[in-house]
Amino acid sequence: MSAPASAFGRLHAYLHQTRLLGSISSSLYYDQNTVMPAAGAPWRGEQLALLATQLHQRQSQQEYVDLLAAAEAELEPDSPPQSRRNLQLLRLELERQRCLDPDLVGRLAQAQSRGNALWQQARRSNDFPLFAPALQELLTLRRDQAAQLAAAEPIARSPWETLAQPFEPDISKARLDELFTPLKQQLPALLARAAELGGRTATGQLGGSTEAFDLAEGAQEALCAELLEGWGYDPRRCQRARSAHPFSCTVGPQDFRITTRVVPGQPFSAFLATAHEWGHSLYEQGLPRDGQHYFPWPLGEATSMGVHESQSLFWECRVARSRAFAERWLPRFQAAAGVEAWGSSQDFWRCLNPLRPGLIRVEADELSYCLHIVLRYELELELVEGGLPVADLPAEWNRRMVASLGLLPPSDSDGCLQDIHWAEGLFGYFPSYALGHLISAQLSQTLEQDLGPLETLVASGEEERLRGWLAARVWPLGRSVNGEELVRQVTGRPLGAEPFLTYLAAKVDQLAG
DSSP states (O other): OOOOOOHHHHHHHHHHHHHHHHHHHHHHHHHHHHTOOGGGHHHHHHHHHHHHHHHHHHTTSHHHHHHHHHHHHHOOTTSOHHHHHHHHHHHHHHHHHHHSOHHHHHHHHHHHHHHHHHHHHHHHHTOHHHHHHHHHHHHHHHHHHHHHHGGGOSSOOOHHHHHHTTTSTTOOHHHHHHHHHHHHHHHHHHHHHHHHHHTTSTTSSSSOOSSSOOOOHHHHHHHHHHHHHHTTOOTTTEEEEEOSSOOEEEEETTEEEEEEOOOTTOTTHHHHHHHHHHHHHHHHHHSOOSSTTSTTSGGGSOSOHHHHHHHHHIIIIIIITSHHHHHHHHHHHHHHHTSOTTOSHHHHHHHHOOOSOOSOGGGOOHHHHHHHHHHHHHHHHIIIIIOOOGGGHHHHHHHHHHHHHSOOOSSSTTTTTSOSGGGGTOTTOTHHHHHHHHHHHHHHHHHHHHHOOHHHHHHTTOHHHHHHHHHHHTGGGGGGSOHHHHHHHHHSSOOOSHHHHHHHHHHHHHHHO
16 A cells, blocks of 8 residues: 655645646637637637636635645755745745635636727727726726735735736835836937937938838748747747737647737838747746646746746847847848848848837837836826726827827827737736846846857857856746846846846947947
């Protein structure tokens, strides 16, 4: 007769079943955003609500409470620190789940599915009033969720801060103000400098014009496939599809999906989005999954969404938008276009880095991107905590776009309807994009100290060395730390805006050269 399994062993089996249930939800989400017919949205909402309710039940029921308590009781003074950290993370999430009303969990899942479907319709038809009731419902439900979760938080947090914790553990509005204030102060001056230098070029802008040439859809697809092949895409574990909004999705420990989109008149959009989303997927594939302390334990999960974004932005901006990369890839783009488009490699590099404000966040240049994020962060603060009526969102969005970037959206589709996040109630997510830029810049400085200049590495096609450095220094940390702790551990310094701003200032001068 075999000995009874330890509490840790039983808890491991329980978490494995929970992960299976969660992966079904991820599969349905991926299907919803890639191939599901629009008429399937109501039924999909019911499916996701059922799964969300069952997941919540598994993560809060007495059986799980008892299992976790038994595993905590098994801890010894010499138990591995990984075991203690896993149980600490599970205990925090358990207390949060136990605070939530199961009915709220189900209603929120249905509202997210409904919001997603209505957002897609509203964006296509430029009809904000069609989407507004769904947004109001999501705001109401998320405020209720924040109120219920407040009792589980280890420190007092505002409603927005509570909602942001799943994306950026331990983040606060005060810390974001510290990090974002230098961006708000210095990025407009850099944009003005780029405009001034651009006025001295033949095109009148710093960065090339992409409108003169476009690429056929098939040519863009082929270039994206070639990029992925060179960056480690394994069709046995990975899959790429189309969606209205590019995203990355991990369905299982050996099942990684990304999506992209082809935008007419934007010959680099799909290519750069592929680089970005593959950066997310590389991080997911590199997270620690083997061994007794990782999958399905929380230590094997991503550190934070800010760290996640730092990885996607590293591959998109520091690699795919680099001058060395432009020199390597210009012949391939010219072959795809069938003409010698985009001039010299320097001109092509400028086309990959059109430093001028734009309306669309996912198409934004590196100078204006973080201003897009600050705008969204401040608006969702007003929506969640400040009493901004949903009906006033389009006008307030437009007012702030003019104030920060000097641009007035011609339609709500190019304004407050452009992002999917609020359609899914993801309030608290947007700051992670800007944090990703800051983290990427600071990690890149340390990488260059260890390996040498990024431009030199990219010029010689040594992306594998870049992957190896990240795989050794960043990816294995998982949730053993939070985002800021990861930065301090890898770089030896606290996270700040200076490395990112220094990088941008140098890039503006190089593009002008």
